[in-house]
Amino acid sequence: MSQDTDRWLRAVIAFGALLASAALWWPADAAAAARVKEIASVQGVRANQLVGYGLVVGLDGTGEQNAVTAQSLSAMLQSLGVTLPPGIVPQGRNSAAVMVTAELPAFAQPGQAIDIAVSSMGNAKSLRGGTLIMTPLRGADGEIYAIAQGNLIVGGAGASAGGSKVQINHLSAGRIPGGATVERSVPTPLYEGERLQLDLRANDYSTARAVADAINAAKGEGTAVPVDGRTVSVKMPAAGITRVNFMADIENLPVALERPAARIVLNPRTGSVVLNEAVTIGACAVAHGALAVTISSTPVVSQPNALGQGQTVAGEKADIAITQQGGSLVQLAAGTQLTDVVRALNALGATPQDLLAILQAMKAAGALNAELDVL
Numbered sequence: 001m002s003q004d005t006d007r008w009l010r011a012v013i014a015f016g017a018l019l020a021s022a023a024l025w026w027p028a029d030a031a032a033a034a035r036v037k038e039i040a041s042v043q044g045v046r047a048n049q050l051v052g053y054g055l056v057v058g059l060d061g062t063g064e065q066n067a068v069t070a071q072s073l074s075a076m077l078q079s080l081g082v083t084l085p086p087g088i089v090p091q092g093r094n095s096a097a098v099m100v101t102a103e104l105p106a107f108a109q110p111g112q113a114i115d116i117a118v119s120s121m122g123n124a125k126s127l128r129g130g131t132l133i134m135t136p137l138r139g140a141d142g143e144i145y146a147i148a149q150g151n152l153i154v155g156g157a158g159a160s161a162g163g164s165k166v167q168i169n170h171l172s173a174g175r176i177p178g179g180a181t182v183e184r185s186v187p188t189p190l191y192e193g194e195r196l197q198l199d200l201r202a203n204d205y206s207t208a209r210a211v212a213d214a215i216n217a218a219k220g221e222g223t224a225v226p227v228d229g230r231t232v233s234v235k236m237p238a239a240g241i242t243r244v245n246f247m248a249d250i251e252n253l254p255v256a257l258e259r260p261a262a263r264i265v266l267n268p269r270t271g272s273v274v275l276n277e278a279v280t281i282g283a284c285a286v287a288h289g290a291l292a293v294t295i296s297s298t299p300v301v302s303q304p305n306a307l308g309q310g311q312t313v314a315g316e317k318a319d320i321a322i323t324q325q326g327g328s329l330v331q332l333a334a335g336t337q338l339t340d341v342v343r344a345l346n347a348l349g350a351t352p353q354d355l356l357a358i359l360q361a362m363k364a365a366g367a368l369n370a371e372l373d374v375l
Helices: 003-025 067-079 205-219 241-250 338-347 352-364
Strands: 032-035 040-042 048-057 095-104 113-120 131-138 144-151 157-161 164-168 173-182 195-200 224-226 231-235 254-257 263-267 272-275 284-287 291-302 313-324 329-332 371-374
Touching: 048 067, 048 113, 048 144, 067 095, 095 131, 095 144, 095 173, 113 131, 113 144, 131 173, 195 205, 205 224, 205 231, 205 241, 205 254, 263 352, 272 352, 352 371
Parallel strands: 263 371
Antiparallel strands: 032 254, 040 195, 048 095, 048 131, 095 113, 113 173, 131 144, 144 173, 157 164, 195 231, 224 231, 263 272, 284 329, 291 313
């Protein structure tokens, strides 16, 4: 095991020990407190995605020259009253075709500014120093909701000379803070109907009941009704400023959350393993050995005789060795707290990559009382 891997493993074990120590003083039956707005959102009150196609001009020779960009430049000039002669196309690499994306926030009104992201569509080398020409941004229904234009901010730099190239960060994408102006608002369900729906961010029946109980305790019995594990229906007062005050009151209500479901999150790409406090294990025995394959190559030169007609040939000789370390059988006692789980897994001396295989095998054997979530 390399020193970097060993240090990283020790950091993971130390973090696990910190979590385990926290589990020691946290009561098993204690309920965490959260506000309604942290665990639920109002149905229909959300951001909407916008997208548009535009041109970035003013590039210092770092743009692109192709049929798409040339056609777009010709169409833009024609819309401005400039008609090019037949067969004449704009030349140069000072422009680039781009896609413009943005999010229209909830309750956004005409005249307000929103941030936009600009990304190159072709082979432009850099968008640094460019200016986005007026670009309409459309929603999923095809309607124009905002108009974008402005100077790009590209958080990168690069230089090339003599076949060498140096680049920092990404040069083919940038942002324009406040670069789009809202032209159309989206209707909101806040002022429609007699009831409003709260959507929980996690499917949990006890959480839905706790949210409804908290609202009923503050606003009167029957105000909120849990529909299912993710939905709570709330009876709203008369339309107007009263509804805004009502929502401001209930979104800050404290909600007592029950202990979360046992879950383990595995990321095979990074080797990270995260366990929550509800994870427990049953009594089991685990053996995990390591298999190492070593390939060594030695240069070999074949030299012909002095009077021979052959040629000197260079080759190599490969030696392959397979070593399997013995995996001792370790007995793990049944654990009821996170500290016991962490201590039992650390006793194996396994790396995070080994833990991925061990935890999956324990789950298949029925000795792990948790759901595995693989990212």
